Amino acid sequence: AQTVTQSQPEMSVQEAETVTLSCTYDTSESDYYLFWYKQPPSRQMILVIRQEAYKQQNATENRFSVNFQKAAKSFSLKISDSQLGDAAMYFCAYRSGSGGSNYKLTFGKGTLLTVNP
C-alpha cells in the first residue's frame, strides 16, 4: 500500500517570503500522480498543483511550484511571495496511475501553514 508522509505538522512564514512544505511517499508503482491540496478555515479542499510521475519537469502554478524528486520519492511544495490568504492546512496526496476512473487518493496528515503579516 502506498503511504504519504508530511513531516512538518506546522510551518510559519512572513508575508512576501518563500516557504517550502515537505512530502515524501512510498510506492512500488512507476505510474502515479501527486497532488497538493489546500484546506482553508472554510474546510473546502482546493487543488493547488498536480504532478504526473512520468513528467520530469516540475509543475508550476503561479506562485506555487513543486520539487519532484522521483528517485528519492520526494514532492515538496514551494510557495513564493506568501500572502495572508495562503494560510491553510496543506495536504500532499498520491494517486495510482492505474485503475481507470478510480482516482482514490492517499493523503498525508497535513501541514498547517501560518502567514505572519
Next chain:
Amino acid sequence: DGGITQSPKYLFRKEGQNVTLSCEQNLNHDAMYWYRQDPGQGLRLIYYSQIVNDFQKGDIAEGYSVSREKKESFPLTVTSAQKNPTAFYLCASSANSEAFFGQGTRLTVV
C-alpha cells in the same frame, strides 16, 4: 453551477442511532468517494464507487455503509457500530484527472 453538494453542514446524533449523510453531484462523474477527517490524521478513505450499483470498502469502512443507486448520489450511513463517529466527512467525485470535493459535513455524537 456544477459541483458537489453535501448536506447537512452540521449534524448531531445520539449514541446508538444511525444517521445518513447526503452527497449529490451534477458533474456527471462516474466515481465518488467518502473520506473522514480527524485532527492530525489527514483524510482517510471510507468507501468509494466507480459506477452505479457498485462500491468498494476503503481503509476504514467498519461501521459505515453506502449505496449508489443513481450516478448523482452517494449517501453515507454512519451506523451505531461505528465506535467513534464524531468527525468531519468529505465527499468527492472524479472523472479524468482531478477530484472535486464537497464542503463537508461535521458530525457530532451527543
